[in-house]
Amino acid sequence: MRRGSGCAPHPENRGPDVIRLQESIDSPRSPQDCFRFAADFRNLPDWDPTTVRARKLTPGALGVGSEFDLLVAFGPQRLPLRYRVVEFQPPHRVLLHGEGERLQLVDEIRFEPLASGTRVIYTSDLTLKSVGRLTEQALKPAVSLNSRRAMAGLRRALAAAEAAPAPSAWRNLLDRAVLPGAAQFTAYGYRSAHLRPVVDRLDGKTVVLTGATSGIGHAAALWLARLGARLVLVGRDAGKLADTKADIVADCGNIDLAVQRADLSLIGETRALARRLLQTEARIDVLVNNAGALFPRRELSGEGLERSFALNLLSPYVLTEALLPGLAPGGRIINVSSGGMYLQPLLVDDLNYTQGRYSGSRAYARAKRGLVALSLDWAERLRPRGIAVHAMHPGWVDTPGVAAALPAFHRAMRPFLRTPEYGADTIVWLAAAAEAAACSGNFWLDRQPHLTDILPGTTVHRKTRLRLRQVLEDAAKSDNS
Numbered sequence: 001m002r003r004g005s006g007c008a009p010h011p012e013n014r015g016p017d018v019i020r021l022q023e024s025i026d027s028p029r030s031p032q033d034c035f036r037f038a039a040d041f042r043n044l045p046d047w048d049p050t051t052v053r054a055r056k057l058t059p060g061a062l063g064v065g066s067e068f069d070l071l072v073a074f075g076p077q078r079l080p081l082r083y084r085v086v087e088f089q090p091p092h093r094v095l096l097h098g099e100g101e102r103l104q105l106v107d108e109i110r111f112e113p114l115a116s117g118t119r120v121i122y123t124s125d126l127t128l129k130s131v132g133r134l135t136e137q138a139l140k141p142a143v144s145l146n147s148r149r150a151m152a153g154l155r156r157a158l159a160a161a162e163a164a165p166a167p168s169a170w171r172n173l174l175d176r177a178v179l180p181g182a183a184q185f186t187a188y189g190y191r192s193a194h195l196r197p198v199v200d201r202l203d204g205k206t207v208v209l210t211g212a213t214s215g216i217g218h219a220a221a222l223w224l225a226r227l228g229a230r231l232v233l234v235g236r237d238a239g240k241l242a243d244t245k246a247d248i249v250a251d252c253g254n255i256d257l258a259v260q261r262a263d264l265s266l267i268g269e270t271r272a273l274a275r276r277l278l279q280t281e282a283r284i285d286v287l288v289n290n291a292g293a294l295f296p297r298r299e300l301s302g303e304g305l306e307r308s309f310a311l312n313l314l315s316p317y318v319l320t321e322a323l324l325p326g327l328a329p330g331g332r333i334i335n336v337s338s339g340g341m342y343l344q345p346l347l348v349d350d351l352n353y354t355q356g357r358y359s360g361s362r363a364y365a366r367a368k369r370g371l372v373a374l375s376l377d378w379a380e381r382l383r384p385r386g387i388a389v390h391a392m393h394p395g396w397v398d399t400p401g402v403a404a405a406l407p408a409f410h411r412a413m414r415p416f417l418r419t420p421e422y423g424a425d426t427i428v429w430l431a432a433a434a435e436a437a438a439c440s441g442n443f444w445l446d447r448q449p450h451l452t453d454i455l456p457g458t459t460v461h462r463k464t465r466l467r468l469r470q471v472l473e474d475a476a477k478s479d480n481s
Contacts (some may be wrong), residue, residue: 061253211291379441
């Protein structure tokens with residue numbers, strides 16, 4: 001760890017009881033990327049091990065006056081802190097004042113360009129309230145150690161992009177051992193992955209996100225907006241779209257985003273959406289097919305299609321195929337599937353689920369398996385254009401949709417379910433991370449490639465994929481829109 005040599009934030013106010021901490025790191029990333037990540041104290045839990053929780057209190061874009069509520073570990077205690085941005089000079093410097101019941105802080109972070117990268121210099125003046133001089137001196141080594149650990153975390157967060165993970169024999173073994181494999185779907189599975197924060201930016205990129213108004217989609221929308229994406233939010237309910245847009249503006253400021261209302265269980269509306277997007281968007285860099293629902297009873301759409309098939313499989317097929325001309329070279333397609341697909345085969349000749357007793361969970365799982373099969377097909381077809389296609393599943397996530405569709409499962413598993421933010425993590429990583437553009441055709445959980453089939457009779461061979469594409473094309477033509 002290199003010790004920084006920068007000046008203090010305000011040496012004229014530094015008294016004899018102030019503990020000064022100063023550390024520096026070098027990052028291969030640009031000053032702009034380093035500034036956007038480190039100056040946003042919502043990201044503190046991603047790199048400072050003493051920060052238990054961080055949230056932004058003030059609405060709008062980050063700047064002078066922005067305030068953060070933190071919960072930090074100070075020895076065995078958990079102390080609330082409130083930080084306020086006092087000076088904001090992107091991408092060079094940010095100054096924040098922190099206040100708690102037992103301590104005050106003045107933190108300055110400076111970002112100095114290097115020949116290839118950035119030097120980040122962090123200076124903190126810490127004043128302990130109502131603490132004797134001897135106690136203060138005794139605490140100083142522990143405080144200094146925490147500072148070094150935090151900067152080591154920041155160095156890791158701002159490190160260069162790594163190669164995308166490769167398939168692992170050990171991971172495959174866990175997948176095949178069904179119960180240990182399913183344990184990966186829980187909140188514990190996500191936390192045990194110890195993932196680096198997403199630092200890569202999406203400035204100047206257009207992301208079309210379906211199912212953006214609740215659960216995983218809503219969490220992904222907020223996250224992608226913070227990374228600078230121009231978002232096109234797609235949803236069925238105009239009121240919820242307006243609420244989601246308002247949430248993003250409150251979180252990020254008046255950024256460039258658009259909303260498109262469409263009921264994606266109707267293929268006619270899906271086609272109309274695609275036509276509008278091709279007219280309004282000069283280019284689409286990322287398409288996230290996230291919209292989906294589990295229907296407990298067999299229902300037909302207004303076009304006569306079984307709704308789970310229409311929404312979860314046929315609609316993303318139609319939307320993606322229609323938008324291919326508008327996808328930019330180097331673009332990405334991300335298809336959100338479900339871990340439940342492991343339990344079901346793909347029945348190409350009964351996609352409308354007319355045979356046997358209907359099960360909403362089976363219909364949903366079959367459709368999601370079909371979406372994974374399509375992902376592999378698109379990955380092969382679009383590789384010459386440099387377009388990466390990914391399928392992922394978010395694990396078991398506590399969302400309103402899960403609570404409504406699977407109430408017994410939700411009640412039993414609620415202590416183990418992931419937050420929507422945990423579920424959205426891999427979507428955001430696949431959309432933004434540089435390493436995710438260097439591979440295609442994988443099935444991801446927590447940024448790791450996983451098997452697509454673990455039970456006999458569930459493998460989808462290439463011949464079946466080609467048959468699936470033809471059946472979907474025929475079904476799509478039947479709406480005559």
